[in-house]
Amino acid sequence: MTVPQRLTERKREAILQAAIAEFRSSGFEVTSMDRIAATAGVSKRTVYNHFPSKEALFAEILNRLWSSISAEQDTVYCPEKPLREQLRVLLQVKLRMLADENLLDLARIAIAATIHSPERAQDMVGRMGEREEGLTVWIRQAHADGRLKPMDPAFAAQQVHGLIKIFAFWPQISMGQPSLTEAEQAQVIESALDMFLACYQR
Template sequence: MSDQPSPTRLTDRKRDAILQAAIGEFRQHGFNGTSMDRVAAAAEVSKRTVYNHFPSKEDLFEAILLLMWERSQSPEEQQYEATQPLRPQLLALLGHKMRLLNDASFIDLSRVAMADMMHTPERARAIATKLAAKEEGLPRWLHAAQQGGRLRPSMDVPYAAQQLQGMVKAFAFWPQLAMGQPPLTPAQQQQVLADAVDMFLGLYAVPAG
């Protein structure tokens, strides 16, 4: 996971310590094997402090997934540039997504989430809905490019966004999650991104001229 500025307020430092400790506990022991007592001990805070920040283990796990998603994002969202070629813009936009998919901690925690989903699918759906709601950058970019006449007017933006991300996840997420394959090398990441973007634009881009 990428480095973040150290929190300055004591309460923020404690919250950050809890999150970091919980990441290790969930990765090592899974959802059911992790307790708030374990997290408190690992974070070197009282259990009351843990509950003050996170009312339940479910809230704590959700906060971790959202934190990891936020850390994968660019500080400045990629904006659609009408005068620039589409391909490098899409590559840059998907590159930020690749950072998260290539994060070993995120993969491990995704396995925890998948295992928990089998027992409590309603909680998994709630987390997935919140993560999906944050995935606004790509649909917004696609819509702007479509409005600018550079992507086909018949394109269904939500479907196309899911389609494009699915091509990337087919190589950079699901094999690692389900089959334990190693993370992609930088060269492999670039190839996956380039091929996905090229296939996507081949289908949806409006021919020049």
């Protein structure tokens, strides 16, 4: 029972890796399940046994993309530590993630695939919002502790993400600019911290 299960898992992983490669090279619209099966070295039927459609396969790849964003959720608010120090750690994790070429490749695929499909775009934005909940939770806890002024935590978190992504995500995605150097990351982080704390810290 164990061996067939392992074989099934290996085939599933091979299909996912093949799909990522094909989506990267050809985009979502052009990539076919036949090409994915050929690249994975499995039959088309095997592909459909694991994923009922190309959309379902793409959704699983998106799940992997969003799961790589969830590291920031490991940071828990600490009443004893300075706000700036805690936020700096959160943003450092975020910027390291945004510098990952694999993630940027998958993000390009996802964005390109959503251009012609509002449904996919809505799903993508929804998933991204869920994965960025970690910062919202941290802000909500800091506010409840009386250390931040009244505000909408989700809105404030979105502001911070915007301050980061305007330098460390959208230029790389849309214009092919290189990822930020460590010095540039530090500059973006400290500037974002200045703006956030000047606005919201009590």
